[in-house]
Amino acid sequence: MKRLSQFGRRLLGVGAMLLAGAAHAADYPTQPISLVVPFAAGGMTDVLARQLAKTMQKALGQPVVVENRLGAGGIIGAERVARSKPDGYTLMVTTTAHVVNPSITKQLPYDTERDFAPVALLASTPNVLVVNPAVPAHNLPELVAYAKRTGGLSYGSSGTGGTTHLSGALLAGRTGAPLLHVPYKGTAAAVNDLLGGQIQASFVDALTATKYIQAGKLTPIAVTTRTRNAMLPNVPTVAEQGVPGYETEIWIGFYAPAGTPPAIVNRLNELAVSSMNEPAFRNTLLQQGTTPGQMGVPEFRSFVSAEIRKWGSIVKDAHIEAQ
Template identity: 40%
Template sequence: MTSIHRRTVLAATLALAAAGAFAQGKYPEKPVTFVVPFAAGSATDQLARALAQSWTEQTKQAVVVDDKAGASGSIAAQFVAKAPPDGYTVLITTNTTHAANEHLYKKLSYDPVKDFVPVTGLGKGGQVLVVRADAPYHSVADLLARARKEPGKLSFGSGSSSSRVAGEMFKQMSHTEILHVPYKSNPNAITDLLGGQIDLMITDTATGVPQIKAGKLRALGVSTTKRIPLLPDVPTIDEAGVKGYDMGYWFAAYAPANTPAPVVARMRELLVNGVRSAAAKNFFEGTGGEPWTTTPEELAKFQAAEAQKWGKVIRAAGIEAE
């Protein structure tokens, strides 16, 4: 028996076992692992922990939140893709792993479509352009003036594809040259921004807003076409002079391919309830995001459309696959 054949038989056996357990009304009958592609403190990590709290309240089963940062989420995605399809490993992720990476890397360690079963959308949000509070930039115009005066002197960090593409789009649409510095996750980039190793970044609001509220970072613009209630005095990047700029992000849950449909249905039910929970409500209110749930079929269609959209954005920004 070939190794591929053995893996296929094993996957089928595990899927049947999981289906049988569900049929007996036992799923979940042990702790579940939520795998997150970014570091502790990231927006995805914060949402995963809110959902984990609700899951435990509903099922009386513990949830382990496992942050596997690195390679723009590919490490976590590959881990879940190879996990047993039994309902006990769930990827809580974003458009980074399931819409952008296929256009950013010539070879991925996972297939964002074939290796996963969509479960449900979880939420949507925007990003914010930030600099240190003591930086000499008080507006997007100030920042652009410096970038144009000294091309290539400024640097921006990113710890996700959303953040990376947002920065590259900013460069492309403002006709400036700013050096990109990659990080494992946005919180890591924030640390270096605060320490002066980089000059700016466009980060998710969950990571950026607490630092802005604490007076450590200054917000110059938000990435969506509408201002966000958390930062009512901060203009959109479009308003601030980079016309047409718009770059948000989304969260979603996926299970390994071949996870039985009844298990996926129960998983979705628990996660949708989690999105509606008080803990998730606090997350969205505190980060300027919004809840968003789907059926598996709706998420599959949405993901396909988003993959096309991100491909166009990445090509327009002049980003070459690595």
């Protein structure tokens, strides 16, 4: 009887916690919400986060503030969220770098799977290999030949460990082209130096790259996905230009700290999917080669887990050692 009594008390305690969580979720939100973006303003991640913040603020009736917390390839911003209370008031929008970092960083200050609750996929897009028009190349074989002939080609990325960095590392490993990686704190900074000629090439998300390609300010060489992009139909893939099996993609995810009540996570997922698929914004994304997300919470959680393992294999294939 004593054991049953102890079990009963534990059961009542769990029930009380669940009821408290449900009550908290029902009242949510009662204060401003911080949306942490671990990269600089102006890039794809920041654009999507601000669209999401606008939707959330309107639907939830509380201020939603985008907080750009830069540094360490997204790790500094992610750590801030991982250490926050799981109450739905500190959230994160970040790139594929989040699922790559476990493979390239020896000692992360958090566990990527255990310390975060995946909420929603916001959008996905190919990376586009683009060059400054001064570079005498219009396709991948010409670019590889130019890099080998001149002894090296500098390419910028949005930060060490992100897909824009790894896309170049994987290409260098598969082709033998001497590519010099130049990391920046965000896409906007890399593109700015590419336009100015300080670097020669970059892997840039299609959302950002399309407008510069259409304006003739950057020359597209290849898209990194398995198939061509509908908005860049004349730009061949890396794979079809002599690098079979090559494929990388950038996607932006929405996360909460682990332990956030499921009711809050589900509500945030609904708002995220609605925000990315708002007709005018969805049309803008599609016109710029970007696909808005539509995953539910369980599907996105499984997707994140699979991506951690996929990028681990890419890092291994690219012979990149964890630092």
